[in-house]
Amino acid sequence: MKIYIGSDHAGLELKKKVKKIFENQVDFTDVGTFTEESCDYPDFGRLVAEKVLAEKGSKGIVICGTGIGISIAANRFQGIRCALCTSPELAEMSRLHNDSNVLSLGARILNIEEASVIIEVWLKTKFEGGRHRNRIDKLDS
Numbered sequence: 001m002k003i004y005i006g007s008d009h010a011g012l013e014l015k016k017k018v019k020k021i022f023e024n025q026v027d028f029t030d031v032g033t034f035t036e037e038s039c040d041y042p043d044f045g046r047l048v049a050e051k052v053l054a055e056k057g058s059k060g061i062v063i064c065g066t067g068i069g070i071s072i073a074a075n076r077f078q079g080i081r082c083a084l085c086t087s088p089e090l091a092e093m094s095r096l097h098n099d100s101n102v103l104s105l106g107a108r109i110l111n112i113e114e115a116s117v118i119i120e121v122w123l124k125t126k127f128e129g130g131r132h133r134n135r136i137d138k139l140d141s
């Protein structure tokens with residue numbers, strides 16, 4: 001599964017650490033930002049959202065300081081279900097019930113150990129379907 005990962009400057013360090021863990025394990029593309037220069041999270045939320053929407057079956061990970069702004073940005077795009085998760089339990093539920101296709105993380109909230117557990121659970125958990133399918137469909141109607 002292809003993962004598109006993006007962050008603003010506040011999420012850059014955590015993103016670098018996530019990428020290190022992904023190396024040789026996960027097929028990913030970093031859409032930026034690539035420098036510590038101050039930038040705007042909506043730009044990178046949008047880039048990840050557009051990539052995920054363009055490639056069926058792909059998913060995204062977005063990171064900013066709190067994870068809030070960039071999750072709002074990604075969720076502006078129809079078809080994106082971005083879940084801001086601060087625990088593995090939330091990550092699991094966001095996949096089981098909400099079929100989240102983008103995971104949002106807060107670099108000022110989580111350390112890499114916490115983030116990597118959240119990511120691992122999020123990547124391996126499958127959407128439950130069933131009664132949740134109708135609800136997902138309503139989101140985009």
Ligand code: RB5
Pocket residue numbers: 008010011041064065066067068069070
């Ligand atoms: C940038 O300072 C910060 O506002 C941003 O990363 C994010 O936390 C916004 O929600």
